[in-house]
Amino acid sequence: MLVYIARRVLLMIPTIFLISIISFVAIQLPPGDFMTSYVAGLRTMGENIEQEAIDNLRERYGLGQPVYVQYIKWISGIILRGDWGQSMEWQKPVKDLIGERILLTVVLSLVSLLVSWFIAIPIGVYSATHQYSILDYVMSIISFIGVGVPGFLLALIIMYFAQTRLNLNVGGLFSQEYINAPWSVERVIDMLKHLWIPVLILAVEGTAGGIRTTRANLLDELNKPYVELARAKGLSEWKLIWKYPVRIALNPFFSTVGWSLASLISGATLISVVLSLQTTGPMQLRALTSQDMYLAGSFLLILSVLTVIGTLISDILLAWVDPRIRLEK
Template sequence: MRHSLMGQYILRRLLQAIPLLIIITVIVFFLLKSAGDPLAELSLDPRITESDRLLKRAEYGVDDPLPIQFVHWLIGDDWYVRELELPASDTTFVAPNLCYGQEIPEGERVTLTLPNGTEQVTLIKNNQCYRVFYQRNDNKGILRGDFGMSLARGRPVLEVMGQALPNTLLLGITSYLVIIVFAFSLGIFQAIRQYSFFDNVITTISFILVSMPIFLVALISVYIFAVQFRKWGLPYLPVQGMYSVNTDYSVGDLIRHMILPVFCLAAISVAGYSRFVRASMLEVINSDYIRTARSKGLGERRITYVHALKNASLPLVTLMGLDIPFILAGAVVTERIFSWPGMGTLYIESLGRLDYTVVIAFVLMLAIAVVIFQLITDVLYAVLDPRVRYS
């Protein structure tokens, strides 16, 4: 019966997430589109002809009305034909690149496939211009698993993100494991030794870290562990990229490059979570059933790690589960400072270049991650606490 209710609950939550994702997508799409023309810089390059510029704008559909662009982003535009005119003065571009030097007779319609095989272009030469009917064959839309082409890089969005995502996952998962180990260890240690010297020291450091923005933690870490350690003649840590230049890309070199980014991502979260663990442990340790367990002669270690920790961790499950996507998103600043080639660096670069296809895909991925981890958190919470009812 309980498993049936769990299945119904998961299905209900997934259905509720669909309109939420649609709303997020619409808002982000129109906000980014209102930021400016991503292909405006083409008009500043004297090497690009008017025909080049017009065909590139037709390729990405940036001159279509915003609602039409949104529909094309959802379901693709491989069925849509755009009509434009190219000046005949640019025949040096039209002839070699579109029809391999062939002269198009006056008024004759010629249908061509571009060299990459992704677009169909129909040309009609008329007086001093070419009338072009342009249709793409490769843009299927996100509902068919196609997130389009990166405007800045000229490659599929999924391919661009696929190169950066593993690097961010490596950094994020490692940071999260460090957070779990140190947050629970420090929180339990502080709760057992409440108001001791070590408890006060850890509390002070935690308050300092929680009050600091992540970029400040990163800059201080670079100054101490890279700049000053090098001045003092101590082994210093690298601060740029994933590997050193002219190396064999060893695992040891990768770990050295990960130390500072992982520390910056984990430090603030460890400080905050350890305070929650401490407070929850103190509340549970002083409860009646723990005193009963002590009166029965159970060992202090068994009481702490078997009876107290399970109940004390319940509030942390929700908090940490919801923070997982934002720990990955928080890598945006850290990756930028340490030149880590992950999703954060890709996001900042794409935002600066108005590469809205990549930015929207990043935001949509983050929204989906929030929905999934929130659902996992709710299910895990119910597993740990049988009192929770799915109905």
């Protein structure tokens, strides 16, 4: 097991290296650079900027140099000094800019992921063990609606009702006075007050999908002979269902943790835009459109690394729950 993990970790290094090159090149592909659009923006506003100043800025960011020099500057900064570069648009170090947002995003996504699993798995199990019962049909209809309705639409609807009927302030993750305040107990409480709406919206989608997955997988397992033999042993239905077929039916949940990790950061962008949440999604979107290359590059790199790590975690989890994988040579 340890050898397996070590080998997988070693393999991750070239993968991440390759990904970092590709993401950096991808950012450079569109014509022009941030300075071009920055200067153009200033000129349209009537301001004149001297060529010398522009050149200084270009020099500072290494914009005039070949792509590989820029890449080496960028990646060595990250690896050697933990310096993710300067966001050109925000005039702030990338590290300061995305640090808090990543934390918020992870909290939001993780909570909604867990909430959706806790709801989806029991309902899925019930649906499968009571296939074609009335409650199964009701749950199926609800989950199909949940899968079908796009999150941003749900966000708009919930926002409308929360605002007009419940008189709640629903935009964002914090009240006005806490947005830029340092972390404190009050700020956390304030966040929790705001958190439930995005969690609810994100969880609806996750739950609906989770119910369908659990139900379908469990139905496949329920008629397997090992379930029948467990029943023939005299185990109670409840115990045998949870111990045997559910355990195997949940494998897809473990194997998708890998993707969930990346979508923790990038997912829910649309919903975050609609709800104006201070998460990473909207900022990443903005950085890409404005060619803010260090910011965008950092995002791409973090996402890729998370995907790679997530895949590793998935594999380890799967090997942990399924001895057939663990013991394979």
